Amino acid sequence: MEKKRxxxxxxxxxxxxxxxxxxxxxxxxxxxxxxxxxxxxxxxITYIILALTFGFTILTTEIAIGRxxxxxxxxxxxxxxxxxxxxxxxGWIVPIIILPYYCAIGGWVMKYMFTYITGGATEAAGDxxxxxxxxxxxxxxxxxxxxxxxxAIVVFCxxxxxxxxxxxxxxxxxxxxxxxxxxxxxxxxxxxxxxxERTGMEGLAVYVIPNLSDISFAxxxxxxxxxxxxLFYSISVAMGIMIAYGSYVKDDTNMMKSINxxxxxxxxxxxxAGVMIVxxxxxxxxxxxxxxxxxxxxxxxxxxxDAMGPIGPFVxxxxxxMVLFAAVTSSVSIMEAIVSGFMDKWKFTRKKSTGLxxxxxxxxxxxxxxxxxxxxxxxxxxxxxxxxxxQILDIMDYVSNSLLMPVVSLATCILIxxxxxxxxxxxxxxxxxxxxxRKGLFILMVKYIAPVFFLxxxxxxxGL
Numbered sequence: 001m002e003k004k005r006x007x008x009x010x011x012x013x014x015x016x017x018x019x020x021x022x023x024x025x026x027x028x029x030x031x032x033x034x035x036x037x038x039x040x041x042x043x044x045i046t047y048i049i050l051a052l053t054f055g056f057t058i059l060t061t062e063i064a065i066g067r068x069x070x071x072x073x074x075x076x077x078x079x080x081x082x083x084x085x086x087x088x089x090x091g092w093i094v095p096i097i098i099l100p101y102y103c104a105i106g107g108w109v110m111k112y113m114f115t116y117i118t119g120g121a122t123e124a125a126g127d128x129x130x131x132x133x134x135x136x137x138x139x140x141x142x143x144x145x146x147x148x149x150x151x152a153i154v155v156f157c158x159x160x161x162x163x164x165x166x167x168x169x170x171x172x173x174x175x176x177x178x179x180x181x182x183x184x185x186x187x188x189x190x191x192x193x194x195x196x197e198r199t200g201m202e203g204l205a206v207y208v209i210p211n212l213s214d215i216s217f218a219x220x221x222x223x224x225x226x227x228x229x230x231l232f233y234s235i236s237v238a239m240g241i242m243i244a245y246g247s248y249v250k251d252d253t254n255m256m257k258s259i260n261x262x263x264x265x266x267x268x269x270x271x272x273a274g275v276m277i278v279x280x281x282x283x284x285x286x287x288x289x290x291x292x293x294x295x296x297x298x299x300x301x302x303x304x305x306d307a308m309g310p311i312g313p314f315v316x317x318x319x320x321x322m323v324l325f326a327a328v329t330s331s332v333s334i335m336e337a338i339v340s341g342f343m344d345k346w347k348f349t350r351k352k353s354t355g356l357x358x359x360x361x362x363x364x365x366x367x368x369x370x371x372x373x374x375x376x377x378x379x380x381x382x383x384x385x386x387x388x389x390x391q392i393l394d395i396m397d398y399v400s401n402s403l404l405m406p407v408v409s410l411a412t413c414i415l416i417x418x419x420x421x422x423x424x425x426x427x428x429x430x431x432x433x434x435x436x437x438r439k440g441l442f443i444l445m446v447k448y449i450a451p452v453f454f455l456x457x458x459x460x461x462x463g464l
Contacts, residue, residue, distance in 0.1 A: 021241050056259070124302040
């Protein structure tokens with residue numbers, strides 16, 4: 001069965017692939033603006049604590065389920081317990097919803113990378129450039145097609161020769177680029193409108209030092225909920241990916257060691273993403289620039305690169321190359337979660353499974369791209385900011401991330417914490433006599449604390 005499905009060659013291959021999945025647009029785009037919005041260091045501290053507790057619990061559970069059952073998300077839960085197969089269906093639907101719009105955003109990244117490489121940096125910094133691009137009809141579709149093709153090639157090549165081989169090459173390069181840009185960001189300086197010099201180190205202070213001036217119970221709750229939500233993006237849980245990747249892990253792999261390495265890698269990259277972006281935005285745009293929210297990467301950062309002078313286009317090109325690497329490693333894992341379902345449930349070949357997934361991604365991705373022109377409409381969601389409207393992409397993101405992912409995590413905690421009991425996961429983690437250093441914490445989290453927080457996330461998604 002392992003030979004038919006494929007396996008990672010060893011611990012390093014698995015860690016690189018899992019880290020590649022975790023290090024995506026969620027880390028590089030979403031983490032910095034959430035940190036800036038929630039008082040910098042306050043969000044960082046909250047996130048790190050939650051990553052070592054909530055993140056650790058769900059990550060360990062999903063990888064253990066995958067390795068124990070040797071199945072992807074669609075069929076794994078039924079093997080854990082016959083009455084909980086529905087969780088697997090929902091868990092498989094999540095990447096199905098995410099893949100098309102993730103590929104659309106991946107196409108945006110490719111467009112920006114191409115623009116900077118071909119000398120269009122000044123044009124990209126224009127106020128209407130981003131909106132003009134996504135509302136045009138054919139360019140977003142063409143770039144989305146290219147992005148899907150790159151993702152499909154990696155998945156088509158299989159686990160060891162595709163996903164693992166690709167991750168082993170790109171992840172070290174990605175880390176070097178992130179570190180280099182972060183260091184460069186700290187060296188920047190520029191006078192503000194009053195002639196007072198703003199420096200990258202001051203921007204770093206804004207990012208890492210907690211701002212408790214306007215702290216309240218509502219703000220603390222918002223910080224915690226956003227940090228928990230960020231964990232879904234950051235460590236690729238609740239979307240079937242880690243179950244699929246866990247199913248490719250060999251039985252003699254030290255799973256706890258691998259999980260610790262994935263946690264460290266992901267947390268370091270998330271923090272460095274903020275070091276890379278927040279100081280640079282602060283230097284050239286002040287604290288106002290960090291309130292850009294989701295538009296930070298495509299609207300604010302091009303203005304920052306433009307303000308850097310002659311070196312700006314080069315820095316912008318390197319930045320978007322790095323973001324593209326991160327986007328592809330994540331899209332590969334999302335597509336693989338879907339492909340594994342076809343292979344495990346209906347015994348399709350990898351070639352056929354990948355073909356079906358690509359066809360679907362292209363069709364729905366087309367609808368997502370046209371959601372900003374032909375299929376444009378105004379919609380309001382419980383999470384829509386005041387004065388804003390939601391489009392097709394926003395609706396798909398809301399359903400997958402705000403609704404279904406917390407549901408999957410809550411149901412998983414109930415299954416492992418109360419039905420088959422935590423020993424199911426503990427036995428798999430320690431099957432080779434490995435130490436489970438946070439076993440007591442794992443039991444406490446999976447049975448009591450995590451379910452409460454995931455329930456709160458579901459209520460928050462409905463505006464409650």
